[in-house]
Amino acid sequence: MAELYLKIDKDKADKTRTKISVRSADLLVFTNASDEVLRITVDKSDVLLDAEDITAEVDLFKLAGGATKKFRVNEKYRGKEFKFTATIGSSQADDPIIIVET
DSSP: OOOOEEEEEEOTTSOEEEEEEEETTSEEEEEOOSSSOEEEEESSTTSEEESSOTTOEESEEEEOTTOEEEEEEOGGGTTOEEEEEEEETTSOOBOOEEEEEO
8 A cells, every 4th residue: 555645834925735745657536525516726737647548638627526537647747746726616725735756
């Protein structure tokens, strides 16, 4: 079983941030555990690739309640990081950072 590291710290704007470390070969699986629509926006348009069609770059997607979507990380982001914003309905957004290890 793989270990998943969550690093929680404050950024320069004094906002709490969660940093999630993944390997570039890992699948990122987003699951909407709510009954409302989940909206994900990624700060780099070519970082996520659809796991079923790796030629499809994804920077914005929606998931219905209870839905799951899988992605691969673009190889060129090894050793880098990216941010995404997750919002369910009208709730306050969550802004984690994903660190892609080499």
